[in-house]
Amino acid sequence: MGGVRTAVIGVGQTRHVSARHDVSIAGLVREAAVEALEDAGMDFDDIDAVVVGKAPDTFEGVIMPELYLADALGAVGKPLLRVHTAGSVGGSTAIVAAKLVMSGIHKRVLTVAFEKQSESNATWALTVGGPHSTSLVVGAGGYFAPHIRSYMSRSGAPDHIGVLVALKDRLNALKNPYAHLHEEHITFDSVKDSMMLWDPVRYSETCPSSDGACAMVLTNEAGGDAAAAAGRPPAWVKGTAFRSEPTMFAGRDQVNPQGGQDCAADVFQQAGITDPLHEIDAVEMYVPFSWFEPMWLENLGFAPIGDGWKFVEDGVTQMTGELPVNCSGGVLSSNPIGASGMLRFAEAAMQVRGTAGEHQVDGARTALGHAYGGGSQFFAMWVVGADKP
C-alpha cells in the first residue's frame, strides 16, 4: 500500500433500532459523528473533509441527502463527498476517506455512513426493477436465496448450518450494547422453528431493518502517533481494496464471485498476509443472511472451497474459535444498510484498538473488515492492525 500511513483514531455509532422517531436524519448522523470526534479527542473544527455514504436515496426519499446534512456534519466550507456503491457502500466510503489521507491531501477526515430505514420500506425500495419492468423477486432475500441453494447443492452443506450462524451472531450481539437485536432467549430450536421466508432462509436467519449510523475519524501518521501517545490506540490501515463486476452474464459464478476473490487477494497482499486463517485475529464480515458466512469464508480464502460450512459446524468462527467472525453480532443483528459496511470496518478497527468491550477478542492485533453489495458484485475490504505498517 502506497502513500501516507493512515490510522483510525475515532469510532462512533448509534444504538441501532427499528425506528428512531426521536431524531431527524440529521440528528441520527450527528450522534455517530459526535461520538467518533469525542473518541478522537477532536471537534468538528479539526476536520478537513467529510465523506458520507449511504445506500439508495429511495430508502429515505431524500435525493443526495448529504446536501441537506452539510451543516449537521460540520461540513460547511469544506469538501464533502457522497459515495454510493450499494450494500458495500459503508466500506467503500471508509476507503475513500482513507485515500484522502493516504494521498496526503488531508490530515483529518470524518467519514459517516447511515440509513434511516424507518423513513421508508427497504424491502419494497429494493424490489423496484427498471421503469415499466416487473421485478421477479421481493427484497434482497428473494434475490440471494437461489445463490444459497446453489451453495448448498455444491458443497453438500446440511440444512442446520445457517441456523448455527444465526444463533452465533445473535448470541454475540448480546455482548454489543449498540446491536439492534438482543434476543436473550434465542436457541437453536427457536431459529430453526422460525418462519421460512425465502427457502432456505428463515426469519431468524435474516438481517433486521435498522435505523443507525456509524462514523470514523481517520488521520495521518503524525495524528496516529499523537493519539497513541495520548492513550488512544490507533488502528493502522494496512490495506484497502474494492472490486466490482457486472450483475449478470452467462457463466458468472454468483456463489463464489471473482470480484470477491480478487479483492481479498489484493487487500491481503497489501497487508503482507499470506495465511489469512492464521494471521487474521478477527473478521467483521457482511452476512445479511446466515448462509453468507460459509460462502464468504471460502470466497475470501479462509476455508478451502466446499469447506466453509465445516468451519461453522466446528465452531471455528465462534468468538472462542480460531477465526472469530462477527463478534459484534454482525449484519444479522443490526442492519442500517448504508452503515452496515462501515460498521464492519469500524468494528474491525475497534478489535485492534482493544475497544470492543464485551465482544473484544483477546489480543486481537490484525482484523479484516468486509462488505459486499448489489448482486454479490461489489466488494470493499480493509485490513487494520494494532501495529504500524
Next chain:
Amino acid sequence: MTRDVGVIAFAQETAEKDRERNEVEFIIPVVQEAVRQSGMGRHDIGFTISGSCDYLSGGPFTFVQGLDGAGAWPPVRESHVEMDAAWALYEAWVAIQTGEVDSALIYGFGKSSLTDVHQVFTMQSDPYTVTPLWPSLIHLAGLQASTLLESGKADERDLAEVAARSLRDATGNPHAIRKEDVDADTLLARPVTHAPLRDADIFPVTDGACAIVIAADDVAREHCERPAWIRGIDHRIDAPHIGVRDLTESASTRRAGEEAGALQGGFEVAELHAQFSPDELIVREALGLNGDTRINPSGGALGANPLMAAGLIRIGEVASRISSGEIGRGLAHASQGPCLQQNLVCVLEGE
C-alpha cells in the same frame, strides 16, 4: 507533493427526450470513444468511477446497470458517487495521488427527461421543513435571481446578456440541444415565465452522458500528445438552508477557487456550470473572472445540461480546447444542489 494528472480523452452524448436509448445505451458510446481516444486498453485503465442519480431513473442502483455500459469483466477497481461526475473525477484524481493507480475512466450519465426533474429535485432539500412545500429547482433559482436583482448587483439585462450569449455560442456546439442566434433585446421582449426568469434563463431538460480518461505523468504523455494537466482541483459546500446564505454570492465557489489556485486569473476560457443565467454572474464574481476570459464557449448548461454529466462536461470542454492547442489555460466549474450549494473548481493547462 501531488502527481501531475492530465485529461487525455473526452466524449459526450446528449439528446432531448431520448425515447430510444436507456442509460446503458448512452454510456456505451461515450466510454468506447473515450477509451479509443486514450489509446489504452479498457483494462489497462486502473480505476473506474461514475456519477449518477437514482431519482433520475426512478429506481435504486442506477449505477449498477450503468456498469454494464462501462465494462467490468474481469472485475475492476470501481467506485461511484451519487454526485455530478465532476466529483467522480475528483475521487479518481485522489486515487491517482495515492500512487495505487496511474489512470482512471470517469463517466456520468442521466436521463432527466424520464421525470419532471425540476420538481423531483426538490427532494434535495431538507425533507422535514422544505421539501413538503415543494419548491421546484426553478422556484429556488427564481428566489436566488430575485435576491440578486434586488441587491443591485445585476439587472434583467445582465441575465438576458448571459442567456443570449450562451444560446448564440451553443449554435457552434453539436452537443447543444437548445441554440439560437439571438440578442438580449429579443430575449427581454419574451415573457417572464418564472419571475424574474424567462425560459432562456433556465436550463433545458437534457438526457446524456460523458466520459473522460485521466492519467498520471508519463502515462498521460505516452498516450496523449497534449494532455490537459490538472493544476488545481478543489470542491466546497455551503449550508443547505437558503435562509442562512447570502444568495447573491457563492462562498463555496470562492473557497474552492482559492484552494484550486484559480483566483489569480489568466484563463483564456472558463466553462462554468451555470444552470440558470444568474448562476453565471454569481460564479464569475466568486472566481474574479473578468473580460479577458471567454465564458462558456460551448454554450454552457443553458445549451445542454444532462444532470450528473454536465459538470464533468465542463472539464471535458476545457480539456479538449487545451489538447487541440486552441488554448493554453482554462478553468472548469461544476455545481450541484439547490441555489449553487456545492461547487467544484478545476484549473487546467497545457504543457
